[in-house]
Amino acid sequence: MTTAKAATARFAHPSAALNSGRDAGEQRFVKSAMARPLLSREDEADLARRWRDDRDEAALHALTEAHMRLVIAVAAKFKRYGLPFSDLIQEGNIGLMKAADRFEPERDVRFSTYVTWWIRSCIQDYVLRNWSIVRTGTTSAQKSLFFNLRRMRARIGDLDGASISPDNREQIARDLRVRERDVETMAMRLGASDRSLNAPVGDGEDSQWQDFLVDDSVAPEIEVMDRTDSERRSLWLGQAIDDLSPREQFIIRERRLTEDGSTLETLGQTLGISKERVRQIESAALSKLRSNLCAAVGDPYEAGLIPNA
Incomplete structure (x- = not known):
């Protein structure tokens, strides 16, 4: 009886069943990826040549599946931005496929070293496009600031709200080689979340935020x-x-x-x-x-x- 009630409570709401199934699917995928054996340098080069020269799909699958654990490891570093972990993994897989298509084994570089850059690049681009409805970080300097500002603030012990003290702002700007104004703007962006204009102003109220926007322009x-x-x-x-x-x-x-x-x-x-x-x-x-x-x-x-x- 207790088991039946627990099951009923768990799946009484459709979203609960969906989230439960999604989490279980992620866990199975991660477990399967981590169980894949690692490849030696020679095996990586052989599989890469077979895919590049002969378009051998079996070789491509073997090469990419062996590095799924790397995708998961890189994606886990971006979980703090609040985006679905499964989506981060999907974007990392895109980077993995791009790397497999461009890898040149003759350069005597491990595929795992080469693919890490592509995985991180695709995930970073996805985060920048989807973290907010307002595009954040369009230049290389702004991207670096977006992904390193929290780490820099944590290192100097300045994590109290969106505002940064002038001295810390100057230090961060100098270390990341950006303008102090950009540091302040990015800190404010990271310290605030998107808010829908259709969201209610308070609990139990019919008024929406858009009701309080004033248009001063001429009709x-x-x-x-x-x-x-x-x-x-x-x-x-x-x-x-x-x-x-x-x-x-x-x-x-x-x-x-x-x-x-x-x-x-x-x-x-x-x-x-x-x-x-x-x-x-x-x-x-x-x-x-x-x-x-x-x-x-x-x-x-x-x-x-x-x-x-």
Whole structure:
């Protein structure tokens, strides 16, 4: 009876059965891989040649299966990043296959030495791509910082939270040959986890984190309306200005349509007339503009087509 209840409790939930089966499968795989006999240098070279020269799949299987234990050993070092161990092993197997395809036995290097780099490279790339929804470490320096920062902080005894003391930050940056700013940024990234915007704010609450995000930008419909109105006003004003004489157009543009606006005295010196004459021409030109715009759109001052004096 007790055994039946235990079995019922263990498999009452589908995810429990799935996780149990997955863990058992991992254990069987690891046990099988660790039981494989090691290869001698001569056997490694012979199997590698048979695969490279004759595409002998049996030789490839023998070569890779003998080094599965190495994949497991390397993958175990990356378990602390919170990714499924089985996925780490799968990525390591990809590196193992790549190494088998590129290995050159004539170089007198053990396959186990050569394959370790490929296994670690594939697993590291997988961790960087999947540790967070935000890509972390795109340069070689950032990758080195990502995988070595925890170790460096542990060595100097600075593991209290995401913040690093200035002295320790300087030491880590010097040892890893990166900028102090990069050390601080990476420490903050490693000290925080991804959070879904759809996650509830608290237990028993309906509010989600996305409900508290504020968008300060202009609403799209208002932006389109403002742009359309601005283009229409510019068209009307341009048509009205075209009816002025060249001198009137010059004075209106310099006085009213520039950011600073030229003075009457400056325009008088440019045109060779008095500043009072410039004022008179400007006044007459504004009257013409108002008359033309009133006929087209109504009061131009209310429409914002002519700035108030």
